[in-house]
Amino acid sequence: MNLYEHIKKEDKEVFDSIEGEQKRQKEGLELIPSENYTSAAVMEAMGSILTNKYSEGYAKKRYYGGQEFIDQIELLAIERAKKLFGVPHANVQPYSGSPANLAVYLATCNPGDTVMGLNLPDGGHLTHGWKVSATAMFYKSVPYHVSEDGRVDIDEIWQLAKEHKPKLIWTGATAYPFVYEYEKFAEIADAVGAFLAADIAHVAGLVVAGAHPSPVAHAHIVSTTTHKTLRGPRGGMIMATAKGLAKDAELGQKIDKAVFPGLQGGPHDHQTAAIAIALKEAATPEFAAYGKQIVANAKALAETLKKNGLKLVANGTENHLLLVDLVPVFGPGGGIFASEALEAAHMTVNKNTIPKDPSSPFYPSGIRLGTPALTTRGMKESDMKKVGEWIARGVHAVASYKLPEAKEARGPYIEKFKADLAANAEIKTIREEVRAFSKTFPLPEEE
Ligand code: DSN
Numbered sequence: 001m002n003l004y005e006h007i008k009k010e011d012k013e014v015f016d017s018i019e020g021e022q023k024r025q026k027e028g029l030e031l032i033p034s035e036n037y038t039s040a041a042v043m044e045a046m047g048s049i050l051t052n053k054y055s056e057g058y059a060k061k062r063y064y065g066g067q068e069f070i071d072q073i074e075l076l077a078i079e080r081a082k083k084l085f086g087v088p089h090a091n092v093q094p095y096s097g098s099p100a101n102l103a104v105y106l107a108t109c110n111p112g113d114t115v116m117g118l119n120l121p122d123g124g125h126l127t128h129g130w131k132v133s134a135t136a137m138f139y140k141s142v143p144y145h146v147s148e149d150g151r152v153d154i155d156e157i158w159q160l161a162k163e164h165k166p167k168l169i170w171t172g173a174t175a176y177p178f179v180y181e182y183e184k185f186a187e188i189a190d191a192v193g194a195f196l197a198a199d200i201a202h203v204a205g206l207v208v209a210g211a212h213p214s215p216v217a218h219a220h221i222v223s224t225t226t227h228k229t230l231r232g233p234r235g236g237m238i239m240a241t242a243k244g245l246a247k248d249a250e251l252g253q254k255i256d257k258a259v260f261p262g263l264q265g266g267p268h269d270h271q272t273a274a275i276a277i278a279l280k281e282a283a284t285p286e287f288a289a290y291g292k293q294i295v296a297n298a299k300a301l302a303e304t305l306k307k308n309g310l311k312l313v314a315n316g317t318e319n320h321l322l323l324v325d326l327v328p329v330f331g332p333g334g335g336i337f338a339s340e341a342l343e344a345a346h347m348t349v350n351k352n353t354i355p356k357d358p359s360s361p362f363y364p365s366g367i368r369l370g371t372p373a374l375t376t377r378g379m380k381e382s383d384m385k386k387v388g389e390w391i392a393r394g395v396h397a398v399a400s401y402k403l404p405e406a407k408e409a410r411g412p413y414i415e416k417f418k419a420d421l422a423a424n425a426e427i428k429t430i431r432e433e434v435r436a437f438s439k440t441f442p443l444p445e446e447e
Contacts, residue, residue, distance in 0.1 A: 003445065004018055004019070022443075025037070025443060026438065026439065026443055027346060027435045027438050027439060028346035028347060028348060028434065028435070028438055029346065029347045029348070029374060029387060029390075029434060029437075029438055030348055030373035030374065031342075031347055031348055031349045031369040031370060031371075031373070031374065031387075031391075032348055032349060032350055032368075032369070032370070032373070033202065033228075033320055033321035033322075033368060033369060033370020033371070033372060034174065034201075034202060034225075034228045034370075035228070035348075035372070035373050036227065036228060036229065036231045036372045036373050036376055037231070037373055037376045037377065037443055037444050037445075038227070038231060038232060038233060038274070038278065038444065039231070039277070039278075039281060039444050040444055040445045041277050041281075042231075042232055042233050042274045042277050042278050042281075043233075043274075043445060045233070045270060045273040045274035045276075045277055046233050046270055046271065046274045047270070048270050048273065050070070050073070050269040050270035050272075050273050051268070051269070051270040053066065053070055053269050054266045055067055055070045055074075055266055055267060055269055056260060056261075056265055056266045056267075057260065058074070058256060058260070059071040059074050059075050059078075070269050070272075073269065073272055073273045073276055074092065074093075074267070074269075074272050076276045077090075077092040077272050077273075077275050077276035077279060078090045078091075078092055080276055080279035080280060080283070081237055081239065081275075081279055082239075083283070084208050084279055084282060084283055085207070085208065085214070085216060085222065085239055086214070086216050087216055087222065087239040087240065087241050087242070088240065088241070088242055088245055088252070089239060089240035089244075089245065089251070089252035089255070090237060090238070090239045090240075091103075091237065091238045091239075091255050091256055091259050092235075092237050092272055092275050092276075093259050093260060093264065093267040093272070094223075094235070094236030094237065094238060094259055094264070095235070095236065095264060095268060095271075096225060096234055096235060096236045097125075097127070097199070097201045097223070097224070097225035097236045098126065098127050098236075099236060099259075099263055099264060100223045100224070100225070100236030100237065100238050100259075101125070101127035101128070101135070101170075101197075101199060101223055102127065102134065102135065102263055103238060103255060103258035103259045103262060103263055104168070104197050104221055104223055104238060104255070104258070105135060105138070105139060105168065105258075106258035106262045106263065107221075107251065107254040107255045107257070107258040108167060108168050108195045108197075108221070108251075108254070109139055109167045109168055110167075111138045111139065112138075112139065112140060113139055113140065113166075113167040113168070114139070114140045114141075114142055114164050114165065114166040114167060115129050115135070115139045115140070115141055115142070115166050115167065115168045115169070115170070116129070116141075116142050116143070116144055116157070116160060116161065116164070116166045116168070116169045116170065116194075117129040117130075117135075117141070117143060117144070117169070117170035118143065118144060118145070118146070118152060118170065118171075118172075118173050118176075119143035119144065119145050120143075120353075120361065121353040121357055121361050121364075122143075122145045122146045122353075122355060123146060123150075123173040123174060123175035123176040123323075123353075123355070124143070124170075124173055124174070125170075125172070125173065125174050125199060125201075127199075128143075128170040128172070128199065129141030129142070129143060129170070130143075139168075140164075142160055142164045142166060144156055144157045144160055146176075146355045147355075148355065148356060149314070149355075150176075150177065150178070150313045150314045150323070150354075150355045151178055151314075152176075152181070154181070154184050154188075157169075157185070157188055158188055161188050161189075161191070161192045161194065162191075162192065165192055165193075165194075166192065166194045167194055167195065168194055168195045168197060169185060169188065169189045169194045169195070169196050169197070170197050170198075170199055171185040171196065171197070171198050171199070171215070171219070172197075172198055172199030172200060172201065172202070173199075173202070174201075174202060175321065175323055175352050175353070175368050176202075176319075176321075177312070177313060177314045177316070177317040177318060177319060177321055177322055177323055178314060178318050178319070179212060179213060179318045179319060180198070180203070180212075180213070180215065182198060182213060182214075182215040182217075182218040182219060183218055185198075185218065185219075186218035186219065189220075195220045195221060195244070195247070196218065196219045196220050196221070197219060197220065197221040197222070197223060198215035198218070198219035198221070198222045198223070199222075199223050199224070200215060200222055200223070200224045201223070201224050201225040201228055202228055202229065202319075202320070202321070203229060203319055203320070204224040204225070204226075204228065204229055204230040205228065205229025205230040205231055205282065205287070205290075205291050205294070205372065206229055206291045206294065206295065206319060206320060208230070208282050208283070208287070208288075208291065209282075209287060209288045209289075209290065209291020209292055209294075210288055210291070210292070211291040211292045211294065211295045212291075212295075212319060216239075216241050217241075217243065218243070219241060219243070219244070220240070220241060220243055220244030220247050220248075220251065221238065221239070221240055221241070221244050221251070221255070222238070222239040222241060223236065223237070223238045223239075224236065224237050224239075226275050226278060228372065229291065229294065229320055229372045230278060230282060231278060231281065231282070231287075231290075231372075231376065232274060232275050232277075232278025232279070232282075233271050233274035233275060233278065234271070235268070235271045235272075235274070235275050237275070238255050238259065240252045240255055290375060290376070293375050293380065294320045294370075294371050294372050294375045295317075295318075295319060295320060296380075296381055297371040297374065297375050297379065297380065297381060297383075297384050298317045298319065298320050298321065298322060298370060298371045299316065299317060300381035300384035300385065300388075301322060301369075301371060301384040301387060301388050302316040302317050302322055303316075303388075304384060304385050304387075304388025304389060304392070305322070305324065305388045305391060305392055307388075308388060308389060308392030308393075308396075309392060309396070310324050310326075310329070310391075310392055310395065311324070311325045311326075311327075311328050312324055312325065313325050313354050313355060313366070320370045320371055320372050321368060321369065321370035321371075322368070322369050322370065323352060323354055323366050323367075323368055324338070324366055324367045324368075324369070324395075325354045325365065325366050326338055326354075326365055326366055326367065326395070327354070327358065327365050329395060329396070329399050330365075330399065330401060330402060330403065331402050331403070332357075332358040332359040332363075332365050332403065333358075333359035333360070333363035333364070333365055333403035334365060334401070334402070334403060335351030335352060335363070335364040335365055335366050335367050336351050336363060336403070336414060337395075337398050337401045337403075337417060338351070338367045338394070338395045338398070339351040339367055340398075340414075340417070340418060340421060341394045341395065341397060341398040341421060341424075341427060342367075342391060342394045342395070344421050344422070344424070344427050344431065345390065345394045345427050345430040345431045345434055346431050346434045346435055346438065347387075347390065347391060347394065347434060349367045349368065349369040349391075350367065350368050350369075351363075351364050351366070351367055351368075352364050352366045352367055352368035353365070353366060354366035359403070363403055363410070369391070371384070374387065374441075376444065377441035377442070377443070378441055378442075379441060383437075386437065390430050390433065390434055393426065393430055394426075394427060394430055397424060397426040397427055397430070398417070398421070398424070398427075401417055
């Protein structure tokens with residue numbers, strides 16, 4: 001069946017791009033650790049007639065009529081989220097992770113209050129108070145960091161928290177190959193009277209699968225996206241824990257008010273339905289096995305990369321993602337050579353900073369990769385061995401390139417590198433091997 005027959009008839013330009021992307025997803029290896037493939041059921045909900053409806057407000061308290069079925073859907077999503085994560089309050093309306101996190105600020109802080117989060121180049125997220133984000137413009141951001149070994153520096157967090165008395169502390173990250181130490185963060189937040197918000201966007205699917213500790217007993221608030229390891233549609237959720245309601249009995253209402261009318265208008269009802277479906281899927285034994293397989297695959301991939309001469313931050317991984325330290329291969333700033341070479345070989349990763357990066361966030365010295373999407377396609381540890389070998393070969397195939405120190409020389413050098421890449425015989429060979437291999441693992445929509 002052609003899933004996009006109406007688009008094909010009506011808008012050839014958009015159709016061609018979708019078709020191109022579909023082919024790219026099928027014939028390549030998606031290794032960006034925040035990406036995944038949703039089920040066909042989730043995609044159907046995203047393409048459903050629910051997109052036609054406006055429903056500002058919350059179930060039974062809407063500003064528009066015609067909400068009988070929308071209320072059912074939103075309540076279903078809320079109840080499933082509460083049950084799955086073991087929390088007394090859930091809001092499923094945030095459009096995505098960044099709006100969800102902004103709502104957490106609005107619910108817990110006044111403008112100008114002090115907040116703490118992991119520094120972006122150390123693996124944190126923009127919305128945890130990075131300087132160019134609204135969260136650092138409207139709040140006083142005091143970032144904490146990781147130590148040389150890549151783990152969050154708990155001693156530094158203690159010292160900063162005592163000195164700055166933050167109203168809100170974030171735990172969670174986007175490029176962190178360790179398990180999160182929620183208890184240690186809770187001790188600090190409780191000692192200084194701060195709200196502790198756990199952003200579990202990256203690990204939510206692992207948490208529900210029992211493949212990563214849950215923050216629910218330790219944090220007051222849990223925020224997440226729904227499209228990463230949780231394998232739902234793009235979207236966000238905010239949950240208040242029992243501990244959170246014990247600290248502030250109004251916390252649930254404050255979160256709801258922050259999302260609507262504080263930050264958003266009408267919820268995306270098609271997205272809410274898709275979230276409800278994803279939460280149902282995530283409650284199954286198959287999903288628990290999936291979450292555990294993600295971590296097993298990440299560990300297998302780490303071992304192969306190391307065996308093939310690549311250095312990893314943390315010397316491995318405790319979750320779904322890996323950070324490759326490319327300084328031994330390219331010197332500082334070489335993430336771009338690896339990410340471009342791998343993309344040319346049909347393996348998508350992203351360039352990323354490493355702890356204490358000797359270069360800059362724009363020219364970082366590492367790449368970040370992960371196994372959630374490949375695991376959804378059914379790959380196992382033996383497949384990770386092949387994938388790891390292709391990655392290592394791809395990186396070594398361009399190991400002679402070095403980022404020029406002079407900034408003005410970088411653009412032309414990278415253009416030349418890309419032109420060379422197009423003619424690189426080893427990259428071409430890997431691409432053909434990867435393409436043939438990828439095509440043997442169907443996308444969920446094809447099953
Ligand atoms: N863009 C997400 C990631 O890749 O980790 C974070 O929001």
